[in-house]
Amino acid sequence: MTAEFDDEGLPRLPALANSATVESLPGLARVVGTAALNTAGWGMKTTARNWMRVGRAATNRDEAVALVREVGSYVGAVGEIARQVADGVPVGTALLNAGEALGGVAERSRADVQGEVVDSRPTSLRDRGQELLERSRDVWSTDNRHPAFDRILDELAPDEARILVMLLKNGPQPSVDIRTGGPIGMVSSQLVAPGLNMVGARAGLRYLDQVPSYLNNLFRLGLVWFSREALRDHLEYQVLEAQPDVLEALHSVKFAKVVRRSIHLTPFGEEFCKEALVDEVTATRPDLPEHLDPPKEVQG
Template structure:
């Protein structure tokens, strides 16, 4: 081994291995940093508590506190962004500290003004849309057909729900029954055993029979159907429903029972939706049965 390489090896060894006498200084530096951090945390906590108490009684203090919180959040965000990009934490602190003097963070007043300006623009846009709507209503040559919500409603419906609507449109209001506890106790306080049992699923030919309650809830949410407490005029409709296995099972699940007869109807909005979107040119719209207008939502 050449003696000329010994100085270089010694230098590289010195760079690769930290000096032992440097450890006490590093320990002192770490301890000092920890103590200062702890001191800052305690003082900041006390000051923060005082600021919160002051903000509760002084609007200007509340505004200053909000500004400080917003600025602190922005600073921590800058620190996190720098560290995630590969910069060491000490170097990130130095960079963020150096940029505080030229920070572009908006004060609370500027943020509030921007939000107010956007809200005003939104209101103006809605007002402009409303004026355009009224202008179309005054246009005698305007031949728009169908409610503008129909396109959205079609996108929020399942295929089986279209079958349910067609059943109600062509077959008329459908019977439904509630099974409740009966007997002498039921006359005073009746408990609901099974609500809204019906034959809409089989009659409409839906693919997923177990989803019929969800279908009806969605159609009600869309304003297309409503649930009436009134029963249909034909009692034979209920005799067929009450003979179904699920209704019989609900009746036999309690010692004594009673059956409350109800009905399910299309709303006027739902009728117009079906006539506009679901019927074909071959359907006879004049022969369709009538539905009651909503009187209650129970």
């Protein structure tokens, strides 16, 4: 016999004919629907829309019938319930039996029948967008982690993770640009050495010469930003300006001047550090240093 499929590619079920089963709704929908949500099969299709359908099925008979038919399309639960009820099995027992069956049977989709292997995720951008919006309406969801965090972890070097933790715990870091000064510098100042800092030493990095690349990558990922404003603690700059690389840049030209800058975590970077790089105790410390928010033009 040739299998028939519905619009979603699932085996089509016959209409519910058993009056006892129909009269048990919407209680049937609540039990079978809840059981189905915990199976691998229907769980792959679980969205905010499906959760809301289970809620509506508790009070709406038509929605309950439609929901049970859909759930049953994976495992034949409706037909089995109808058969058991017709044989005199109490409705409650039949429902429990169906719940157990749903827990151990995998999804049977069009791909299974035709022997095909397909990706269960939406294929078009519009479908993926609709799925994302459905998830945004899922009031039961407790996962507030940004989906980009997993990808970001794959794009970080170990030293870069140390930089982020240091910024979270120690606060914004001083940075200086060395430019030409003197009378000519007042008219046309040229950049001699940009973004000199002590981030590598303070974070205990393994590859100190890679600090510029590390910071560029962290900026690319939206985790840090470079402010033109100086830190309030000028002692920080006195220590930095005494470092060998800063002194070398100052002495490389006849007239030089120091322009003070600072390096901050973005709000997104702070959230990422607290979610992925430190323990819960550290993440909830009330005394963590504050970072300035980037201006709108930096945020893009």
